[in-house]
Amino acid sequence: MPSLLSQVLQAVETADEPCTLAQLAHQFDLSPAMLEEMLTYWVRKGRLREVDSSPACASCGHGASCPFVAKMPRTYEVVRDDDPVCDTPPPVCRHCG
């Protein structure tokens, strides 16, 4: 029987559709905070990637506080073997330098 950590990773990797942290926590009878810790472990191990989906844009002079940027949920996604090796560029607009 694989460890709970590995089961969590497997559940994310083999999911057919996006799931919420709460759904996954419920599936494993864990608290969302504990599940998040487990996901963070896989982020450190390079198997998952944590992405803050709220972009920042400087094109209108607001810098990181662009008023049109909606607060989007944080996501954890699977890192594939053929993903680019370079660091994910931060979602920050460099429109006006």
Added chain:
Amino acid sequence: MTTPQIVALAGNPNVGKSTLFNALTGARQHVGNWPGKTVEKVEGLITIGDRQYKVVDLPGTYSLNAYSSEEIIARDFIINEHPAAVVTVVDAANLERTLYLAVQIMELGVPAVLALNMADMAQRRGIRVNTALLAERLGGLPIVETIGSRGAGLNALRQAIYTQTNGTGRTLPQPVDYGQPLEAEIAALQAQIAADPILSRQFRPRWLATKLLENDEDLHARLEGAGYHPLIEAAHAAMERIAAQTGEDAETLITDRRYQMIAKWLRGAVQRPRSGVETRSDRADRVVTHPIWGVPIFLLLMWVIFQFTANVSAPLVDWIDATINGPFTRWAEALLNALSLAETWFGALVINGVIAGVGGVLVFIPVLFFLYLAVAVLEDSGYMARSAFVMDRVMRAIGLHGKSFLPLVVGFGCNVPAIYATRTLEDEDDRKLTAFITTFISCGARLPVYVVFGAAFFGAKAGNLIFGLYLLGIAIALLTGLALKRTVYRHKPPQPFVLELPPYRLPTPRNVWRQVWQRTAQFLRNATTIILAASIVIWFMLALPVRGEGRFNDVRTEDSLFGAVSRTIAPAFEPAGFASWETAGSLITGFVAKEAVISTMSQIYVQTADDAEVAGAEESQPAPRFADEAQELLRSLGEALVLTAQETVNIVPRTVNLLPGVHLGLADWLNRGEEAEETTALQDALIAAFTRTTGSAERGKLAAVAFNVFVLLYVPCMATVAAMRHEFGGRWVLYQSSYALLVAWLAATIVYQGGLLLGIG
């Protein structure tokens, strides 16, 4: 007094560790740097009973795994300095996340104290920690609840420190049982380490054995450097045996065991509100994010938003329009007269350029205000994040990356940050594809165009037109994505992912107001910068004659430079039903900013009306008195506010009336009955112009819809184009813009010609 004993204060960042340190040590602090590091080291002296202690505030860390310099500093300090006790500060409201560090510190075998800090926050959130039960599960480890910011629990903490630094009365932590085969390998390595006098003096053998199996790079490197090759080889061999037996690496198994231990300790010892019971948020999510009902609910909310935006703002739009085109323009003319500038080109620029152009856009402040209000309520309630989740399913169903909808949601506000939001997609093709379709998502700047045309041609049903246009934008985006995914960007299957959805909450007026104000202020800034500049340029182009008998500032609009330029492209729109030079010209300026479509139309139609006025030589009426006008303005504002409140109430029957067979009456507080909706000067001009161009009112309406479809889909504004060029290069932008132009033209033509074929008009 003897040499002070050392007490280390460890903890995660943001658990109030430094606040607790300050409360504990007061002013007796010394600030320096950790040797060879730029990380700040803070120490303080305290006296408890007959003993003196040097309290050292360790850097905030999430673990002792040597992932960062802070973690290495904290770990080395505990190993090398042998503190008499380590106080681990954890967040009482978030024990699952903060206990991991405590477990690792306990494994170091030092006397420990657990401080459950921010206990007040935990209590406010309804979290109850049974400290006695938790302490029992942790082998009798002292646990103290503290509130660093108020100094609460400090005496108990001091007492626990005193007890734990007392050689006879202290409680040492129990080792974590890692089970087999880990325990056997740990024991073997532990024996090897214990046999070495230097190593066993420096490290606790069981801890070092565990860390070596965790493949701790820092320790492996240090031991390699010190010549402990056999120990390292033995550790590697043990790791290989564990992997062969379990199919997993030792680090994962060790970490997993620690998490399971934490979960076991906390089960029953921490009571959360509705713990283990389905929360209201969960119940709401079962409906709102349902695979079948999620999308219709999203569409219904969109419909309500656009009904709200169009109908509630209408009375205020009419009031601002009447104010700008009436009293405000007359006051400006009077001022220009007093300065002897009324008959000069400057006077014409102010009245026909600045006031008509900028004023034409400012009229729509209420529309944007109410749109941003509705969106802010949805965002602050936590629904917006869920809409992305719901639409993810739709995106994936047609083969697009699920996360593509996140930038699209941002695009409803403004396409520029949406382009940058595509950076959250790892795959380059997914990024390009998402950016390609983002421009079809209708941004807030396009809304004034729909509102003007909607109110002019559809009256109270303007909300339906706006809703339809937004839906069309989404549909074209999805269809384009589907086509490109099957052809140009044929690539990897979508990646699965986990979303962290925030809990639902009642929107706070402060948050909602901040968002509404920031966004509306940005619209105002655009109106007074980009739109102002565009209005001045357009006025000069309208004032410059290129044919006919006219002179500068005395030319028929169709003979002006702007008229000539617009006339050259106007025939291209013949199949779509809006081939006049006025509409063509406004589409050109729409490239600068979408709101400029309206400001340009205001300028053109105001100027044209002036031309007609001059030709007709209408008798001018005496200007009303300032006091009368001010009084009338206040009266009409009051009336507009009453109507705004009335339309807010009417959202409920309008929505319920969507159900078949239901017809609730609408509120009519001013007893206006079913009288025709008021139209602005620009709307009257548009109805007349489209009717004249197409030959009938019905055809004019059809052409108006086609025009709005074109505005929705054609080349995005120049700021978006610049963002796309910055991200994907000039050639890609050329393809995207050409495609958008083509799709816009085709869609507008299909709407107009299709309508004619169906017998409309």
